[in-house]
Amino acid sequence: MISQLSWKIGGQQGEGVESTDRIFSTALNRLGYYLYGYRHFSSRIKGGHTNNKIRISTHPIRAISDDLDILVAFDQESIDLNAHELRAGGVVVADAKFNPVLPEGINARLFPVPITSIAEDLGTSLMKNMVASGASWALLGLPLDVFNKAVEEEFGRKGAAIVEKNVEAVKRGADFVLELAGGPIEEFQLDPADGKQKLFMIGNEGIGLGAVAGGCRLMSAYPITPASEIMEYLIKKLPPLGGTVVQTEDEIAAVTMAIGANYAGVRTMTASAGPGLALMMEAIGLAGMTETPLVIVNTQRGGPSTGLPTKQEQSDLNAMVYGTHGEIPKIVIAPASIEDCFYDTIEAFNLAEQYQVPVIIMTDLQLSLGKQSCEALVLDEIAINRGKLVRELPELETHQLFKRYELTEDGVSPRVIPGDKGGLHHVTGVEHDETGRPSENSVNRQKMMDKRLTKLNGMYIRDAVRVDAPHESADILVIGMGSTGGTIDEARTRLEKDGLKTNHITIRQIHPFPTDLVKSYMDNAKKVVILENNATAQLAAQVKLHVGQAEKISSVLKYDGNPFLPSDVYKACKELS
Amino acid sequence: MATFKEFRNNVKPNWCPGCGDFSVQAAIQRAAANVGLEPESLAVISGIGCSGRISGYINAYGLHGIHGRALPIAQGVKLANRELTVIASGGDGDGFAIGMGHTVHAIRRNLDITYIVMDNQIYGLTKGQTSPRSAEGFKTKSTPEGSIESTLSPLEIAMSAGATFVAQSFSTDLKQLTLLIEEGLKHKGFSLINVFSPCVTFNKVNTYDWFKENIVNLEQFPDYDPTNRIAAMNKIMETNGMLTGLIYQNKERKSYEDLVVGFQEKGLANQDLTLSPEHFDKLVAEFK
Structure with a gap:
């Protein structure tokens, strides 16, 4: 047997x-x-x-x-x-x-x-x-x-x-x-x-189910591989809950429609892959500037341009972290399993509202489309949290506006939605004051930039770094993201048999980078192997930038369109040891 | 009920003295009051350009977004809360150049919003370049030898895209403009109101006087039937698009919101987001 x-x-x-x-x-x-x-x-x-x-x-x-x-x-x-x-x-x-x-x-x-x-x-x-x-x-x-x-x-x-x-x-x-x-x-x-x-589903279905459970009631999206299953799932599931999916004319309409709907108070998402994400960039900046919650799923596939549209890659990391012009706060999270796809999507909607920022859920083709067994999912494990959304407000005086961008200690201001009395304010992508009115005043400018950019200080998602570190001091720490975790673990079983002590961390919070968490495991490893499906070692660049220890780091890269096999990881680690 | 004064705020527009957009601002404020809106029940979503600033000059909820994207943002707002009255607005560059794709599809989609375009045939905020609405031969900073591209006809495009409400006005005709905006706000579906709104600084050709000489008011044709699509298309072509008034209205077609399966009268934003455990179990069972 x-x-x-x-x-x-x-x-x-x-x-x-x-x-x-x-x-x-x-x-x-x-x-x-x-x-x-x-x-x-x-x-x-x-x-x-x-x-x-x-x-x-x-x-x-x-x-x-x-x-x-x-x-x-x-x-x-x-x-x-x-x-x-x-x-x-x-x-x-x-x-x-x-x-x-x-x-x-x-x-x-x-x-x-x-x-x-x-x-x-x-x-x-x-x-x-x-x-x-x-x-x-x-x-x-x-x-x-x-x-x-x-x-x-x-x-x-x-x-x-x-x-x-x-x-x-x-x-x-x-x-x-x-x-x-x-x-x-x-x-x-x-x-x-x-x-x-077991439950048996693809990552995109996990995301769709998570969206429904997380209170998402609208989605605007443009079809693209490997993201379309999310809209196809939600168009079946949202109407009975009063919501819907709009197939827009392009990804710019998709993301801006989602911004409009989030501004108006409904949890709304869009989903795409690299080419669509590239089109969304200006609008993501608008969401950052206007502090409008927004959830975007980016299912990575082979790039650049049309690239390898049906093949595995993890090469949009830089685009997601750095893509927008100017400087905005933004969260990028990377589910690493079907269960993550579900829970992270609920959390993404919470984070978007709690911090009033765009949140990108990044998957890769293998995670989005590979059908896998999935443990039982619990509806209430993550409760819906709408942050500083206020619905009951005192009346405003004539010409008085609600301070939608009030300077607060944590940088997050109370949020109101159109339709509610007492909440009138202006929203603009132009630099603005506390009521949302355009302002080029240099003191105000700095205060508003600082307000937005410090909102995410100290923010960690649950399981920002997933750890399997049985050794206090490891010969090799393997770092991965997205769908590669299982492959790394299989390789580690073989490496351990060969007498190598290996630890493994999966970075799930890509941005802001969870420096302290990653550093603590790197400190205790002789060598660090960073595994990613791209040609330019984008995750390794983040690690080197934030943690340092570049001399310890080796990259294992695969960008031929196929996921890593356990033997790829095994061989690469053996060569280093 | 709010008066038009309650739709005024204390912000001084950064438009040039004499700009046509002032009248559009006033017309929106009057129309909003005339149809019985309250400031908080109105959302004005605008694009980028001189005219895009209008959302900041009306005492209502307002969002000034990015260039060319007022319509998808406005549609998102309406989908999220259909109890709101939603006006989208911007200039001819915003709606007919960078945002043309959205304009056509917003028309097709037919959500119940009113789109007011301040059409001055030029790019004002960037200080005088050609627009898709500029006439052939029009000399600007970007077309020093005169524009060699044909002029776009938004009315014809709207008609061919299946528009259910198409109107055009001239910013000095405050009475007509206000009435048309009221009709647009009352129309159950997408209403396009193109407004000739002269740029006094950069457009020395399409001036107030020029419009007065060239405009044809539909009132001159007492037999004109705005429910007749073919007649509307003919009239637009006959007048080379220089007509004003209610050009076409289709009251039969349902709005997008009314066609979405499961969409309720109550705005989604005012509904409960929680999913019942029973509903969740049903969804999960599909994956077994």
């Missing part, structure tokens, strides 16, 4: 790779296995090689694996492109239709299953996904009734006849492969899972 296994399905985009993955993984989730998915896809709708990889485990996992146990191939290209990942003794289930062959030197077993013809016999080649997932399921020797229940739920709405056909497709796929393999494959028999069904 084994504790974890990797499965991949490949084919042409649009021929059922996604749906096969969905059915197969939904059924596995039912049994309580931990899952971690990775989507390799191109910026096109039909055609082009695509593959989905799932890690299946009896214990929590947050990384894709270096190797592969089962490859399901809808075409020869999928074999040619992915067979090298197969470990010795791995299995390829391929559609017999294209007369599959294994490339030379691949030590794996090939099971040609007439996937297309079984599906066509049952009425439609669309059922290829069911035949393929049935065959995969059978090889693992898992109970077919659980699988059939997932099928029923997927197709129940379409009627019993459709369900029956799909169940039959699963059975025929399973029977055929078992005949070829002589039964389930012994070394693929997973230990039973704990049976507790």
Whole structure:
């Protein structure tokens, strides 16, 4: 029995790779296995090689694996492109239709299953996904009734006849492969899972759910990979709560509409990726200057320009930290798990209102789109906090304005919203006085700059730095952000076996930089390895700027469009040690 | 009920003496009072430019944003609290150059806001460059040999984008302008009111006298039917866009707010944000 296994399905985009993955993984989730998915896809709708990889485990996992146990191939290209990942003794289930062959030197077993013809016999080649997932399921020797229940739920709405056909497709796929393999494959028999069904979602769904829980009722956004799932989720969930999503004409409209709605008192978000974030910059400055709460999600993908729009990268850090002109207070937070996506989004709405600043939630493509198991989420863990929002106000005298930008000790002023009596004030991106009236007075200017820029002094989000530091003094401290944490931990397990003492911190508060927290762990490490999916070591630059200790720091960079593998991290750390 | 004086504040506009924008300011104040608004129930959202300062010169809630983006900000305000009356305003550069994309889409979207453009055919605040509204051959600091681009017709664009309320006025005709703003405020949907508002400092061609000579008031055509879209388009073309009055109104089309599924009469900003545990459990169950 084994504790974890990797499965991949490949084919042409649009021929059922996604749906096969969905059915197969939904059924596995039912049994309580931990899952971690990775989507390799191109910026096109039909055609082009695509593959989905799932890690299946009896214990929590947050990384894709270096190797592969089962490859399901809808075409020869999928074999040619992915067979090298197969470990010795791995299995390829391929559609017999294209007369599959294994490339030379691949030590794996090939099971040609007439996937297309079984599906066509049952009425439609669309059922290829069911035949393929049935065959995969059978090889693992898992109970077919659980699988059939997932099928029923997927197709129940379409009627019993459709369900029956799909169940039959699963059975025929399973029977055929078992005949070829002589039964389930012994070394693929997973230990039973704990049976507790996990939540299973992508990061973007975690963000969407967090937004709903955090009181967000409006979203304005422009479609872009890999952010669109957030708006697609919210347009289904906000209307029953009285809210909505507006698909705007561009990202500038998206962010300014969100600013208008936040100004008027409704928690509103927008989401985009690098190109859209670049368009939003001027408006983010407006939110900073006018102290208007604002939540923006930036799902990073390969840049620059259109770059690698469907591939992993973490290269917008500088843009998020430094992007706006002039100087404004801004918070950049980086969830590192699905659970973070949920809780951080709630917190982002709180921070935006408590500090009256723009908050950017930065994810990366792997975190936003990789479907993963997720622990139970608790609605009330973070209570909604609207900061210094005041709704009941005394009346104003004639020509008196409410001091919306009152100079206070903590730099945060009371906030009112249009519509409320006694709150009249002006808002402008021009430098202004306490009532919001334009002012070029130099004394006022300095006071207002200081007010805004000191608001975030001493601010830490919960878990600003996530720590796994078992060693008082470490040989290597590995620092990462975003989706790389699980990969680092897998590599560390191997490094520890080799006798290396490793600590690991994940920086979740990117800006303002949590210097003290990071420094304390760096002080206790001989070497520091900073891992990031970009070419210019942007996170390392922040660490060097704020903490120093540059002589200790080495960067491990990957910017080929793919997430880190545990072996990447392992090798890099070994070379340093 | 508030009088127009209650929409005045004690701020002296930084407009040049004789600027057309003063009358627009007065017309907004009068119209707001005439339709029964209170200062706190009105939000004026403006762009950047001389005219963009107007939000600071009206005693109401006001937001002076960034260049060209008054409309998306105003739409955000209205979505957040539909109980508010929302006016967006700015100049022809703001709305028809840098912000043209938003203008067209705001028209299509048809949220219930009133957009007042102070159209002076020139860039004033940056001291005299060409605008999309400048005539061909118009000489400015940025077009010393005369503009070689065709003049943009905001009225035709608005009509073709599916506008439900299109009007035009001249800043000296305070009576007509006030009435049109009132009609715009009462219209259930997006209302565009383009106002010829001469720049006395940088535009020596499109002067008050020039407008008086060239404008055609729709009152001259007693049979004109502003609900007839084809007639409206024809009249705009016949007069080369130099007409004033209510040009087109479609009272049939519902506003965006009325079409959004689940949108309530009560402003979202005044609703409870909390999610019930039962609702949350239902959302979470979808991920099992």
